[in-house]
Amino acid sequence: MRCISSSSKHRLPQLNPLSPSRTWYLTVGAVGDLREVIKNKKPMDFRDVDADHLILYKFLHPCDDSLENTLRNLTLSLLGKPLFAVHTLSAVFELPPGEGCLHLIVDVLDIRCWIRGRGPETHFSVRIGSGQGLDTLKSRIQADRLFSDVPVAHMKLYKVSTAEADLRECLSTMGEGELLKQGQVLSAVFNDVPFGGEPRVVIEISSGTKAAKFPPSVYRPIEEGNLIQAARNGFLNLCPRQKPSSSGQPSSFRTRQKNAAKYIPCGRPCDSEETIPVTLLHPVFGKFLDDCQTYEITAKDNAFIERMRQAMSCLYDEEGGRIDKVDEALQSYGIHLTVSKIKKTGYEMDGDMSINGHRYVIAEFKNEAGNTSAEPYCQAVSYYLESTRENAPKMPASAIPCFVLVVFGPHIVFAGGAWNLRPTVQILSAPLAFHFHSTDTQNKTTAARHMGALRNALQSLKQYYESMPPASAITPTTSPGLPHLFPYPVSFASLVDDRQINFQYQNQPFEEKLLFFGTREDDGARICIKFVRRYSHEAHLLCASLECAPELLGFERIPGGWFMVVMDALSKDYVPLSRSSLSASAFTDIRKKLKDLHNGGFVHGDIRDTNILVNNNGKFMIVDFDWAGKINEARYPPYVNREDIWRPDGAIDGQIILTEHDDAML
Structure with a gap:
């Protein structure tokens, strides 16, 4: 039997497809055995691919001059279904294969990999069976020395088919290409790549990674020094000073936001955002949001709102008015806003407030919406970048918090600016419209609470910066530090004795999740810290008492609508249920514990393999009580994922979570 490997797709023009190095003869009876024989016959070609992952296709074609052109245009979608291990070759080939023909294609991929933020000259190849999944490909990439410190959860892979001439632009554009999704099989991803073509991916490292060798903010190695400081300096070096009135123009701002190395997370576009929001980088932003709902309005507040309404709703000939x-x-x-220039520039802001060289509010005014070339929010984002350029690298332990106000016509937009490895600006609340009717008490109340909340927040930020040395007296630090800023809470109240326990963050295992590991300062024990919008600590405590959940150590509400959940960290031998070798009988134990939870009056709501962790001894733990709650009360949150995860009928946004749903998902 004559075979050819697809792993040399990109070398077809240089090699004779009929040469002995590309084709070979085999004699064997069954497809399953054939895989082993192929691997043994060509050990160097398939050293990185297990025999079980070799995908074989029947392909009969004369070994003549037309073969190379045929292979050059052949794709997997044209080959039909692969051969199954149980098939005998006598069934596959009903008649004896003819002499002088190609009989089989062994589909192995040589995927060329580029790195977002680097040049086209930096690339490497990964050989992998086409039947493998995305996780395996990421693990193979991680084996490269460039990615040895990068968790696979922090990698995004994009399929690209860009011509060489356009590759450089592709590598500098965030999100360019087709994002590969969890669970995809590589044969399906690249089924349109011709046999004579080349599968290509671009690797994008997300900003939460802790890799010192490959920091996400600047995509280049940093060998020593404070990582946050180095990343901030790297970002600023790539973003030379630019007048905000120019960089705030839509075309200019759009160009920046498409560049992986230069974009500023600000909601434009919405998918380019930091996992850790500004409300968790400094408490002032969360407190502002809370006060917007609960601030107690006084007569002075009401008098101010009426004066503000008159000023904001007027029509002015010029912006200055x-x-x-x-x-x-x-x-x-x-x-008390002042008009000042940004240090070392001639850039003048419409209004700002600062103390000792630390700016803590920026106001950008436009007379009316749409009457200038610069978009006011984009321009305000640029002002935040330029106004913090000097201090951000010198203050790596600070998020450099600042309120950003955008005033255009009768509207005010409230946003918060902060630094992690790069600056980020986040909308904090719905914009206020001051041209409401005199009888509209709801809008009056909303405006009064927002402005009262703003005044309180600015006073807090003033006190925060007053506790620091003047900006001119701060010298850069060079001592090693954290890989990035973590959320600001660094202590919790013990649920056992209400004692305040300090802790230190260690890492963020999943870049897209607000879940962190750390250690207690009192005894050094490892803990898990997560920040969520909803959580049933009662359901968690019940499962912990049943010895099927980690011990809950702390649970408290923090500003901005967040809950901080602190629990024991499980040992590293715990893995998701789907990756364990749990016996079928063990499911009886899981079902029993789930029934105990239901009998206790609670539902979980998200029972799936990733939320059941199993160790080497078969002990299991149920985690993730974000959706859990009391029976007949708990409802599914918005945006329930039903595309990538199977869920029973009725498990949709806003509906009651039923015990039957938990049972069905298990």
Whole structure:
């Protein structure tokens, strides 16, 4: 039997497909055995591929001059179904294969990999069976020395078919290409790549990675020094000073946001965002959001809102007239904006507040929406970058918090600016519209609470920066530090004795999740810290009492609508149920514990393999009680994933979580 390997697709023009190095003869009876024989026959070609992962296709074609052209245009989609291990070759080939023909194709992929943020000259290849999945490909990539410190959870892979001339632009554009999704099989991903073509992927490292060799913010090695400081310096070096009135123009801002090395997470576009929001980098932003709902309004607040309404709703001939009238109203309320220039530049802001060289509010004014070339929010984002350029590298332990206000016509937008490895600006609440009707008490109340919350927040930020040395006196630190900023809470109240326990963060295992590992300062024990919008600590405590959940150590509400959950960290031998070798009888034990949870009056809501962890001894733990709650009360949250995860009928947004749903998912 004559075979050919597809692993040399990109070398077809240089090699004779009929040469002995590309084709060979085999004599064997069954497809399953054939895989082993093929691997043994060509050990160097298939050294990185297990025999079970060799995918074989029947392909009869004369070994003549037309073969190379045929192979050059052949794709997997044209080959039909692969051969199964149980098939006998006598069934596959009903008639004896003819002499002088090619009989089989062994599909093995040589995937060429580029790195987002680097040049086209930096690439390597990964040989892998086409029947393998995305996880295996990421693990193979991780074996390369460039990625030895990068968790696979922090890798995004994009399929690209860009011509060489356009490759450089592709590598510098964030998100360019077709994002490969969890669970995809490589044969399906590359089934349109011709036999004479080349499968290509671009590797994008997300910003939460802890890799010192390959920091996400600048995509280049940093060998020593403070990692946060180095990443911030690297980002700023790639982003030379630019006048915000120019960089805030839609075309200019769009160009920046498409560049993986230069983009600023700000909601434009919404998929380019930091996992850790500004509300978890500094408490002032979360407290502002809480006050927007609970601030107690006084007569002075109401008088100010009426004055602000008059100033904001007026029609002005020029922007300066609006700035003057609105500023007068704000001054009467204790918000004293000044007009100042950014240090070492001629860039003048419409309004700001600072203390000792630390700017803690930036205001960008436009007379009306759409009457200037620069988009006001984009321009304000650029002002935050330029106003923090000097201090951000010198203050690696600080998020450099700052309120960003955008005033255009009768509207005010509230945003928060902060630094991690790069600057980020986040919308904090719905914009206020001050041209409401005089009888509209709801809008009056909303405006009064927002402005009262803003005044409180600015006072807090002023006190925060007053505790620091003047910006001119701060010298850069060079001592090694954290790989990136973690959320600001560094202590929790023990559920056992209400004692305050300090902890230190260690790492963030999944870049896309607000889940962290750390150690307690009192005894050095490993803990898991997560930040969520909802959580049933009662269901967690019940499962912990049943010895099927980690011990819950702390649970508390923090500003901004967040809950901080602290629990024992499980040992590293715990793996998701899907990766374990748990016996069928063990499912009876899991079902029993689930029934005990239901009998206790609670549902879990998200029973799936990743939320059941199993160790080497067969002991299991149920985790992730974000959706859990009381029976007949707990409802599914918005955006329930039903595309990638099987769920029973009725398990959809806003519906009651049933015990039957838990049982069905198990």
